[in-house]
Amino acid sequence: MMPMFIVLNILMTATIVLAFLWAPSAEILGHSSRIIYFHVPVAWVSVLSFAVSGIMSIVYLRDRNTKYKLIEEKAHASASIGLAFTVLTIISGSIWAKISWGSFWNWDPRERTIVVLLLIYIAYFILRAALGDSPEKRRISSAYLVFTMAVMPFFVFVIPRMYDTLHPDTIINTDRKIKLATEMRLVLLLGALSFTALYINLYRISVRIISLRKTIEEDDDE
């Protein structure tokens, strides 16, 4: 646990320092563009958490007496982290939207996608809670995650291409490609790595809590 925590600290410190002191600001967007080094990685982790919980749910549904212990609970833990990161994505995106586009919310296709992800997470937690202590709880909530994961490509790849977007990758240039300076690209990549490390740390802490809780429950039963 400790080395990973140290890696996280180094990466996060480097990201913060480089984002504010080394990377140049974007020509059109100015210093507000520096939020990209936090907003994009946070959005990446919200999708990553969703994908991880979806894949774990597939593993659980394929083999319920799985050799991977507590995998459904781990999927739930990943989704919990994902929910927090989705909220952070919406908050950081709204701040940037207010500065760049003049209003906190514009129903841009990408904003729609992240709201849908938030609604999916909320629906998953409500469904899981509604199932209470039912023996089907794990199966049904896993099936819901897999079902929504199958639909997600429509939001991520299809819908944003059907409607015009305000997001920078299409307004900065006409050939719809992101053209970032090398320094900006490097810091963005570093940011993605830092927030991935943060996700891994949070996930490992959650898994430890789940394992400890399970051990306590088993001790109580004995």
Add this chain to the structure above:
Amino acid sequence: MVSDIIRNLKKDLVIEFRTRVSFAISLAFAAISTIAISLVSGGAPFTDLVYSVLFWLILFFSAMNGLAHVFTREEEEGTSLFLMLNSGSDSIFLGKLVFNAVFFLILETVIAPLYLFFLQVVPASPGHFIAVAVAGGLAVSSSTTLLGAMVARAGGKGALFTIISFPVLLPVIWVSIAETAGSLSEGGAMSRGNVVFLLAFSALVVAISLVLFRAVWETE
């Protein structure tokens, strides 16, 4: 398998025809919403997009009152285990899916004329309007069949079905609204891509639902 599907479908249709509970509730909800909008707006004209949004909102919330009922009824009456012993999970799912598609298309057949009459909407391209309504209806019923089974397993609690269906149905509703608005306006050409999107979406969710249904419906 086909005979199983037909048998299950026939059973559901007979029960629904006998009680008419879900259909009556959904229809009453749609009629009340349509009349309420017409009454409150006092005949004021809206843009085509607003008319389209209202049409799909009425359809969505009316359907939410009825589409899960085909599964919650099995749970309430304690017949789900019996059903499972008599038919394979694929036959059960496909029977319920066809029932929901028929249910939604009947609902649309009744709601659309009511809506057009009370809100005084005249589609510029009726064929286009019908094509979108049918494709959107198929997408809604395909997406919600598996979710209905999940809600039934969770005890059919309150608004749970709407909460878990809404995120899944959003792409369908967006595309249907955009395309219906096009069918209402003069010169709004039909985008085949949108209709194909709705049909492709239906095919995908049916395929995924077939794979997942066994996990949702079987009891331990």
